[in-house]
Amino acid sequence: MTDSTFDALHAAMRAQVDQQFLPGVSTALLQGREVVDRYCYGHADREAGVALREDHIFRMFSSTKLVTSCAVMLLLEDGLVRLEDPVDAYIPELADRQVLRAGATSLSDTEPARSPITLQHLMTHTSGLSYGVFDPGSLLFNAYNQCGVLNPSQDLAGMMKTLAPLPLSFHPGTQWEYSVATDVLGRVIEVVSGETFGKFLSRRIFEPLCMVDTDFWVPPAKRDRLCALYVGADLLDPSKPGLSRVDDKPYPGAYLQKLPRESGGGGLVSTLDDSIRLIQSLIPGGPTLLKATTLDRMFGNQLPPGMHVRFPNVPAQPGWRFGLGSSVRDSSGPGEPEQVAGEVSWGGLAGTVWWINPRLGIAAVLLTQRYFGFGNPYAYHFKWHAYKALGHADGRTGC
Numbered sequence: 331m332t333d334s335t336f337d338a339l340h341a342a343m344r345a346q347v348d349q350q351f352l353p354g355v356s357t358a359l360l361q362g363r364e365v366v367d368r369y370c371y372g373h374a375d376r377e378a379g380v381a382l383r384e385d386h387i388f389r390m391f392s393s394t395k396l397v398t399s400c401a402v403m404l405l406l407e408d409g410l411v412r413l414e415d416p417v418d419a420y421i422p423e424l425a426d427r428q429v430l431r432a433g434a435t436s437l438s439d440t441e442p443a444r445s446p447i448t449l450q451h452l453m454t455h456t457s458g459l460s461y462g463v464f465d466p467g468s469l470l471f472n473a474y475n476q477c478g479v480l481n482p483s484q485d486l487a488g489m490m491k492t493l494a495p496l497p498l499s500f501h502p503g504t505q506w507e508y509s510v511a512t513d514v515l516g517r518v519i520e521v522v523s524g525e526t527f528g529k530f531l532s533r534r535i536f537e538p539l540c541m542v543d544t545d546f547w548v549p550p551a552k553r554d555r556l557c558a559l560y561v562g563a564d565l566l567d568p569s570k571p572g573l574s575r576v577d578d579k580p581y582p583g584a585y586l587q588k589l590p591r592e593s594g595g596g597g598l599v600s601t602l603d604d605s606i607r608l609i610q611s612l613i614p615g616g617p618t619l620l621k622a623t624t625l626d627r628m629f630g631n632q633l634p635p636g637m638h639v640r641f642p643n644v645p646a647q648p649g650w651r652f653g654l655g656s657s658v659r660d661s662s663g664p665g666e667p668e669q670v671a672g673e674v675s676w677g678g679l680a681g682t683v684w685w686i687n688p689r690l691g692i693a694a695v696l697l698t699q700r701y702f703g704f705g706n707p708y709a710y711h712f713k714w715h716a717y718k719a720l721g722h723a724d725g726r727t728g729c
């Protein structure tokens with residue numbers, strides 16, 4: 331690789347900032363475990379004129395799920411849990427689930443679940459749980475929000491009690507729906523380990539990997555490194571330029587103090603360096619956080635034929651399958667290089683993205699702070715140019 335290898339990628343990312351689609355962006359590309367490119371451009375705080383640095387701290391939102399999934403697999407390697415275990419063996423409140431009937435118009439229109447929720451269901455988002463985020467107007471969206479399932483002042487044990495009376499949206503194992511399942515796994519980790527979720531993550535993942543800036547809050551000494559959060563001009567039209575600051579998302583004062591809820595589904599903050607260390611620990615070629623056989627299991631599709639990742643009001647993409655905690659690509663979609671097959675990936679609500687392609691031996695991290703940004707065009711521009719720079723895409727722009 332020459333000094334100009336990554337010029338097109340850098341130019342594409344600069345354009346996303348200059349055209350006001352992103353406030354700033356930090357990226358890293360890996361060939362094997364080696365970081366072959368790092369790039370940082372734009373602002374951490376546009377209003378104050380603070381240039382983005384590699385040590386700035388980002389709200390990771392659902393990129394947190396990779397950490398939680400690794401934590402579950404550590405317990406599995408220790409022989410303390412099995413994926414086929416019913417979750418009520420650890421969380422009795424989630425026993426004897428009820429399921430909404432097809433076409434139900436009230437929360438009482440239910441039938442008994444045909445099977446219990448297992449840890450496998452939770453890892454693959456096939457549990458029947460919901461989120462209360464992506465399907466406004468639905469019965470469970472309203473119920474989750476009215477009951478305060480995502481209340482940050484409630485710890486994980488309290489969250490399980492809040493979930494207990496709410497029905498499932500489908501019978502476990504029969505559909506895919508993004509949900510609070512990964513938060514439930516955080517509570518399983520607490521019960522099995524006898525520690526708070528945060529302490530377990532620190533002891534088993536953050537400290538061994540020297541992830542010094544990853545936590546559920548930003549202490550005062552690091553507060554000046556927390557990026558400001560922005561939202562696009564039109565949530566429904568990500569092609570419309572313009573950014574507005576949103577200091578009160580996901581709730582006023584978020585990440586500025588320790589709160590009871592340590593969300594395994596979306597609560598961590600982190601930096602580019604820490605994100606790189608985590609990704610490197612999941613790539614062969616040196617000491618890995620998990621055994622090779624465990625990584626193969628995590629990064630392999632776990633969904634039955636015909637089932638794939640699907641979000642409300644988003645066109646179906648059958649090539650998006652799911653492993654143990656992350657998406658797994660069977661095939662490429664619109665705007666992506668064909669070589670994406672075999673890629674494992676996910677991202678966060680504020681625009682963070684990570685992916686690993688074990689088949690090709692490449693990986694990448696992109697950090698930004700655009701609320702409801704994951705899946706916006708910039709992520710496709712980044713992926714296409716990254717694959718091309720790493721020698722795995724043709725000359726077409728792809729987007």
